[in-house]
Amino acid sequence: MKRTIKKVAVIGSGIMGSGIACHFANIGVEVLLLDIVPKELTEAESKKGLTLDSKAVRNRIVNEHLSNSLKSKPSPIYSAKFASRITTGNTTDDMAQIANVDWIIEVVVERLDIKKLVFEQIDQYRTAGTLVTSNTSGIPIHFMSEGRSEDFQKHFCGTHFFNPARYLKLFEIIPGPKTSTEVLDFLNNYGEKFLGKTSVVAKDTPAFIGNRIGVFGIQSLFHLVKEINLTIEEVDKLTGPVIGRPKSATFRTVDVVGLDTLVHVANGIYENCPEDEAHELFKLPEFITKMVENKWFGSKTGQGFYKKVDKDILSLDLNTLEYRAAKKASFATLELTKTIDKPIDRFKILIKGQDKAGEFYRKSFAALFAYVSNRVPEISDELYKIDDAMKAGFGWENGPFEIWDSIGVLKGFELIKAEGHTPAPWVNEMLASGNNSFYTVKEGATYFYDISKKSQEKVPGQDAFIILNNIRESKKVWSNSGAIIEDLGDGILNIEFKTKMNTIGSDVLQAINKGIDLAEKEYSGLVIGNQAANFSVGANIGMIFMMAVEQEYDELNFAVKFFQDTMMRVRYSSIPVVVAPHGMTFGGGCEMSLHADKIVAAAETYMGLVEFGVGVIPGGGGSKEMTLRASDLFRKNDVELNTLQEYFLTIAMAKVSTSAYEAFDTGLLQHGKDIIVVNKDRQIAEAKKHALLMAEAGYTQPIRRNDIKVLGKQALGMFLVGTDQMVAGSYISEHDKKIANKLAYVMAGGDLSEPTLVSEQYLLDLEREAFLSLCTERKTLERIQYMLKAGKPLRN
Template sequence: MKRTIKKAAVVGSGIMGSAIAAHLANIGVEVLLLDIPPRELNEAEQKKGLTLESKAVRNRIVNDHLANSLKSKPSPIYHQKFASRISTGNTENDMHKIAEADWVIEVVVERLDIKQKVFENIEKYRKPGTLITSNTSGIPIKFMSEGRSEDFKKHFCGTHFFNPPRYLKLFEIIPGPETSTEVLDFLAMFGEKFLGKTTVVAKDTPAFIGNRIGIYGIMSLFKQAKDMGLTIEEVDKLTGPVIGRPKSATFRTVDVVGLDTLVHVAEGIYENCPDDEMHELFKVPDFINTMMTNKWLGSKTGQGFYKKVDKDILSLDLDTLEYRAAKKASFATLELTKTIDKPIDRFKVLIKGTDKAGDFYRKNFAGTFAYVANRVPEITDDLYKIDDAMKAGFGWENGPFEIWDAIGVEKGIELIKAEGQEPAAWVTEMLASGNKSFYTIKEGATYYYDLASKSQKKIPGQDAFIILNNIRESKKIWSNSGAIIEDLGDGIINLEFQSKMNTIGGEVLQGINKAIDLAEKEYDGLVIGNQAANFSVGANLGMIFMMAVEQEYDELNMAIKLFQDTMMRVRYSSIPVVVAPHGMTLGGGCEMSMHADKVVAAAETYIGLVEFGVGVIPGGGGSKEMALRASDLFHKNDVELNVLQEYFLSIAMAKVSTSAYEAFDTGILQHGKDVIVVNKDRQLAEAKKHAKLLAEAGYIQPIKRKDVKVLGKQALGMFLVGTDSMEAGHYISEYDKKVANKLAYVMAGGDLSEATLVTEQYLLDLEREAFLSLTGERKTLERIQFMLTKGKPLRN
């Protein structure tokens, strides 16, 4: 049967329930969110004379939970208007409405008896064939469906979202004893294709895959910190971005998630995994029990491992359990990795360290390698699923088996033995059979070592993706130090940035021009896309700063002209150019997107023109493009100044969208032209498809615009009055006003006496002149220098 999800019901509206409902709404599903009605009136309800039977009262719990979720930051929803897709109700009056749902998700408290009662209630109203799943983080699935009908059991399984569901990609599916294959296949497809998830089918073992490995990792770090006398700042320094983990590293992550949540899962593993060789590690240590007693649970209680007092962040001393001023952590070993851009290339250096950091990494990796190898085939038959779970659920850039491969399998065994442990038998068997690594890349695909067949097998599902790591060497056409051009097949090539933070400097611009040259001569279309954490943080500020400080204005003028000309080539080449932004897409990265024939954006794209933050205006065609887009929206009888002002404010306020959907509001993305992909893994394949479609439809090279309507003095006067009043009201500084007035001059088309049609080049020349003049200002140089050294804007 063909199965679709048009309507879903979420039972339980707490932090997870509301966030799951929001993410389903993100993808266009109509959601019914239910929770229990209150048992007593609150003070406000009593004052209003309401009764327990009032609808507002009966839905108070669910409505409050949803409202709090939608107000939280980061937001669980791509765009606030999507919240209208969620309706609320209570489990006594509205349970019958689940008969309309295609999928019912239970997200109530982690108690088996309560969950079983909820499922009994659900079965009264669900229609046969409806999917029912539990978002449990560890209760065995086999116990939950006891006493339910055959149809219920067939359509029931666990679907464990990780918190927050919008941002963490792991989606664990845990089959029950009677779950049908059709249900598992459908949920795996739906999770990957529609929810944008990394879908992992797990065995019904305690804590499944992600939490079993992740909680082991955190509990082992608690022990290691105590054994080695490490401060929490030192552990967070060692377990953060340097090894490809989130900035929140270990202790800050626990504060965010909640210590009580961690303890709950750890206790579940301790109670239910008596045969785990690391069983005692999951026993909650005394200092954690003290923190639990004191309610030092993290962000939710205002203090945990860290505590904010006024503007100061205090840290917990693990020995005295008293808060003290934070101490800066530094290690000589970490200094050795500063010139190594990719975390995967750092591990060999880290384990050779001769200081405390080197000892830490050798012990930590030894324990992790031994533990994950022993979990195969207990929690999963396939080792790649452990790596997928840690990357998608815990934000690791590389999974444990990938790290082990990077260090060398034999070296990893050496580390394990040095810690008095033995590697799993299958690992030594793998080496003895001639397989020297857990993964290999062949013919553009990733293969993994399969225990059952004792051979390398292709990881399934790759055909829907383009994975640049797999084709970078075999399909490379051209490269320099900042960019690589790869052949994606079917007449489409890809330009991938390779600079630090994917900044756009001379090498990247050379790469773009080379890619367009090649595509115009030999191919049908070009994609500009990469699979780094961020698409691009913008132009190379360091280069601009050095030229400006040295007063090399001719060279700077030429560099800006090259940037502008390259963006215009993206717009006016004879082949379609599709840009695929994701993550941070700022300044020049945003300008490149705005000049594409089509943008295929990942849903998690944070895009905007942020040049105001460093005291300049967009100089790579962004200011011109906003004026042009405003012009295209001018209609007869429109208040044209109001339209132009909206586009002006997008730049002047340095607006950055918190999702790709919000970028339509700021005028960066365009309805009817640009598209959004929820699963970033599919983005390049989708971008290639659109480039091919444009080419096959008979792509015709666009004609340069000579009809951009600018409003001249009429608009300029309005902008200048506005910036004067903003300064007078102390909303902006005197220098902010100066920068804003430069932008106003460009977007008004200068001080023309009346509205006039101009060329794009006319606006580009004004833009470049304004940009250059601002780089000659001391306060702009101060702002650029502050951004380069501190990583945040300066208000001067």
């Protein structure tokens, strides 16, 4: 049957429930969010003369929870206006409304008795065929649907979102005893395609997949930290970005999630998995028990493993359980990996370390490898699902089996044995049969070792994706030190940057020109996209700084013009160019996007022209482009200055969108032209599809613009008065004013006496001249230097 989701009901509006409601609103679904009715009035409600029958009182809990969620950082919602898609109510007065929804999601407290009462109520009102799912993080699914109607049980399962629902991609689907295959298939596809998730169908085992492995890893570290006498700072140093994990690493992550939450899951595993070979590891160490007694749960209680006192961050000494000043952690082993860009390439070196770091990695990875091998087939029949769950739910760049593969399956097997653990028998059988890796890549597709079939089988669901890692070498057309051009098939090329943070320098610009040359001669279209953490943080400011310090202004002028000319080639080539930004898309990365025929942006795209932070204006066509876009919006009898001012402020305030949807509000994305994909994994395939559509529709090379209306002195005067007032009010510095006035001159088209139509090249020349003049300023050089050293802007 065909099933569409137009409206969902979320029962329970706490942090998780409100987050799930917001994410459905993000993708355009209407949401009914319900919670319980308060049992008593607050003091404020009593003073207003309200009663328990007042609607404002009866919906107070749900409204407060949703309001708090919408105010939280990072935001659970792509755009503030999307919150209007959520209607609130309570489970006493409004439960009958669930008869009109397509999917009911229960997100109440983690108690089976309460959940069963809610499901009894839902069963009374739901329409037959409506999906019902529970967002439990560990309660067995088969207990929940006992006693419910046949239709309820057929359409019921667990759907475990990870918190925060917008940002963490894992979507575990846990079937109940009678869940239909149609329901599982639908939810698996819906999670991937519409919610932008990594859908993983899990078995109904305690804590499912993600939390079973993730909590094991944390519990293992809790015991290991005392065994080899490491501080919490040292563990966080060892378990963060160096091994492809989030900056919050281990202990900061526990503080954010809440130690009480972790303890709840760990206790659940300990109680419900008596046969687990690592059963005793889930017993809480004494220092954790003490922290729980003290209610040191982390951020929610103001202290956990870390504690903020005024502006200082203190760390917990695990031996004394007293807070002390944080200590910087450093290890010789980590120094050996500094020149290795990809975490997956570091593991071979890390496990060979001769210091405490090496010992830590050997012990922790040996324990992890043994544990995941023994969970197959208990929690999953397929090993790739465990990797998917850890990457999508815990933000790991590489899953356990991928890490094991990177050091060699045999080497990992020996490491497990050396540290006193026992791997699952199937690993030995796999090695004995001549299979030496858990994964292989063939013809652009990933294959995994299937334990039941004892052979490499294709990972399902890849047809909707293009995975650049799988085609980078086999489909390479051309490369240099900064980028690689790949053949995506069907006449479409892709340019993938490979510089640090995907910065744009001469090598990347050369690759873009080469890609356009190749596409114009032999192909149909071009995509500029990558699958790194961020699309691009902008131009290589280190190169700009060196040229400016050496006063090599002719070379700098040439470099800026080369950037501008390349952006104009992106705009005016004879083939369609689609840019696929995601993550941080700053400065030059943003300018490149602005010049594409179409932008196919990931929903999580943080886009902005941020050049003011390093003391310059956008010099790669960004200032020109925002002037052009303002001009295109001028309408007869409108106040044109107001429109231009909006685009000026986007640059002058270095506005960065908190999602791709917000980039429409700042004029960086354009309605009717640019599109957004929620699932980043689908982005390159989607970009290729649109490049192909434009090519097949008969793409015509655009004509260069010479009809851009600039307002001259009229606009310039307004901007200059504005910057004077900002300095007078101490809102900006004198140097900020200088940069803003340079931008004003460009966007006004100079000091022309009246509004005039000008060409793009006219504006590009003004832009480049302003950029170069700012590079001669000492305060600009200070800003660039500070950004290079500290990674954040200097206000001077």
